[in-house]
Amino acid sequence: MTMNFKNTNAEASTITRNMDEIENVTGNIYESCVVIAKRSNQIAVDLKEELIGKLTEFASTSDNLEEVFENREQIEISRFYERLPKTNAIAIKEFLDDKIYYRKPSDTEGDL
Numbered sequence: 001m002t003m004n005f006k007n008t009n010a011e012a013s014t015i016t017r018n019m020d021e022i023e024n025v026t027g028n029i030y031e032s033c034v035v036i037a038k039r040s041n042q043i044a045v046d047l048k049e050e051l052i053g054k055l056t057e058f059a060s061t062s063d064n065l066e067e068v069f070e071n072r073e074q075i076e077i078s079r080f081y082e083r084l085p086k087t088n089a090i091a092i093k094e095f096l097d098d099k100i101y102y103r104k105p106s107d108t109e110g111d112l
Contacts, residue, residue, distance in 0.1 A: 010085040010093035017092065025095060026104075032095070035102045040091035051081050 022036075023029040058074045085093075094100050 008085060008090050008093065010089040012083070012085045012089075021096065022092070025098075026102075031104070035100060036088065036091045036095050038102075039094060039100050040088040043087040043090050047081070047084070047087065051077070 019029060022032045026032045026035065054077050055074060058071045091100075
């Protein structure tokens with residue numbers, strides 16, 4: 001599933017969160033944090049793959065350090081990704097908007 005990072009309405013800067021609201025989703029603040037952290041990591045991997053894919057279109061094949069030049073498109077792509085909300089902010093927004101599917105393995109499945 002490809003995310004559309006342009007349309008996320010997550011906060012671009014740090015805000016104070018109501019921990020009770022986060023805890024109420026799973027009933028346990030620690031479980032909520034694990035779900036958010038795992039989703040944040042997934043978003044970070046997707047975002048990195050997307051960025052690398054876009055930047056490799058502009059990669060030069062020469063290894064000559066004297067031929068380094070600025071590519072306007074590369075700079076604009078990098079700036080766009082720098083302005084995006086942090087992955088944890090996106091994950092928290094998805095979590096609170098009930099857009100993340102998660103499940104808790106039952107205690108009867110074995111390994112504890």
